Amino acid sequence: MPSFPTIDPFRGEVLATYPIETAARIQEKIERLRGALPAWRALPVTERVRRVTQALEYFSRNRRMVAHDITRQMGKPIRESEREIETFFERAAYLCAIAPEALAAESLPEKPGFFREIRHEPLGVLLVLAAWNYPLLVAINGVAAALLSGNTVLLEHSDITPGIGVHFERAFQEAFDRPILLQTTTDHPTIDRIIEERGVDGVLFTGSVAGGKTVYEAASRALIACNLELGGKDGAYVAEDADPVAAAESLVEGAVYNAGQSCCSIERVYVHTDLYERFVAAARASMTTFRMGDPLSEATTLGPLARGKAAAERLMGQIEEALAAGARLEHGGKIRTIGHGVFLEPTLLTGVTQEMRVMQEESFGPLLPVMRVPDDETAFRRIDDSPYGLTAAIYTRDPQRADRFSRAVTVGTVFMNRCDVLDPALPWSGCKESGVGCALSRYGFLSVTRRMAIHFRIPTGPIDPRTGREKR
Structure with a gap:
């Protein structure tokens, strides 16, 4: 056999x-x-x-x-x-x-x-x-x-x-x-x-x-x-009243945990222009805390890509295309080999546009593109502009803003001030693809x-x- x-x-x-x-x-x-x-x-x-x-x-x-x-x-x-x-x-x-x-x-x-x-x-x-x-x-x-x-x-x-x-x-x-x-x-x-x-x-x-x-x-x-x-291409919005540091720490964790190999990983973030610079600085700092290495070591917090070179090539294709079109690399962006493992450094991109593959296609890796938006309506519209509909998250102090967000996006789960987590008391479902x-x-x-x-x-x-x- x-x-x-x-x-x-x-x-x-x-x-x-x-x-x-x-x-x-x-x-x-x-x-x-x-x-x-x-x-x-x-x-x-x-x-x-x-x-x-x-x-x-x-x-x-x-x-x-x-x-x-x-x-x-x-x-x-x-x-x-x-x-x-x-x-x-x-x-x-x-x-x-x-x-x-x-x-x-x-x-x-x-x-x-x-x-x-x-x-x-x-x-x-x-x-x-x-x-x-x-x-x-x-x-x-x-x-x-x-x-x-x-x-x-x-x-x-x-x-x-x-x-x-x-x-x-x-x-x-x-x-x-x-x-x-x-x-x-x-x-x-x-x-x-x-x-x-x-x-x-x-x-x-x-x-x-x-x-x-x-x-x-x-x-x-x-x-x-x-x-x-x-699959998913889960988006998050950091509203003007959010705590940019807390939001950055949460969303980076949601993007990098399990090497980003999750259908509900955060794969794109829209940040209100008033918080944008502070959010990017906090996200960059948060990405420096991950340690790549032997996954059997208690000290390791980021393991190799399970599908190795094939996954790395797909991720680098998205990154390189975005950089060629004007995006900026704020952190990471390199493939590293440790032992026999193929790793992607936690990667933060800014200056992205909605049309880029990195904003439209599932990445399934520790890669986070961030886009500046002027207001709630733009963020809501861009998060919903996706062939996927698994989860979406909003970071805000205003439950009414979160409620408006939940009614503007077509997804299975809407989070407020958290992401990438399942509650067994709630149905886990997806829309669209x-x-x-x-x-x-x-x-x-x-x-x-x-x-x-x-x-x-x-x-x-x-x-x-x-x-x-x-x-x-």
Whole structure:
């Protein structure tokens, strides 16, 4: 069977080799998951909560090993990997806590002679396709909601982080006597085939816009549910009443954390002209605080680019094009090689224009372009001028200004005085090319269930034994 390696982006070492499973092999796994489905969905939600919670204890027992594996596979600093585990538990605990209420049947107003309710039924076997940049968090968003709803799960991680899929499978194998979650490693054409041939009953995908469109096309041919979390070009506005230093520190962190490899990283900032110079100076100072190096070192705060030279070339293309068109380099802008790792220095650009690629195309790296604006309306309009619609942020002391901002932009989440953070009580969704559907919160369960209408006519008189109908 063909295989592929995973390689430590900093050390250049082969970590493990994984099989490229065939469609036939994957279908065998799906049949096992389908066989486990009736007993799993028949359990009360509270029992499913108990068993999922039990399975996730694996990650608590092995948290150091899991954090180490995340860092070795995709280059995230070990401190950030450990923080990802903390957030993983927070999200899982919240979804477990709300599942009984969120999945409870909804009763309608009483109607004499009838019983009516709306049930949230599982879809069946769900395929969760998880991205590499947050391999625990991206996976648990779909896995937890799917399993708690009574589905079983086939999990495929990116070819950069398949080892995290192995951890998920181990966790649920240790806790269950039947397979409710199995992982696979394969290639894109095989995944498309599995979807198109209706091997699974729904898909939850996190990844690139191009990848999402391919998955969506395959799902449409099979007429199955498909939830997509795709890219972003998230913008922020620093209004005239904001604290420019606090805003700069927050937005630089939002741009550089995880080497900017996040769909909701801050990728463009618009600053009111009255604060512009102070903001740029504070942002430049903030960028000097990041330390590149071995991601397993506690001292490192900026790891290598997970996709190495390919990512570096894309980022440098945006930077060089902007500089050639008149932008100014305020900090960084160079590719550095440390060990075998390819790093982009935290990079700050000013003098950019709205038409530049660096302001329109997703960067996915530690790169922050900053643009001066004269007023709120210009900032609102330019933030909304994007093919993406994941998040947008405003820094202001005025909640009314923030409310006006929220009504002027087409995005899934609007932040005030913060950015690049998910609250599991709120739906995580995108507009335009940032996705379809949502995850997290009570609304995330809607992506992994279907509505069943119960419409019973209740007899009020004796039944005629010959016809089975109510006597009149």
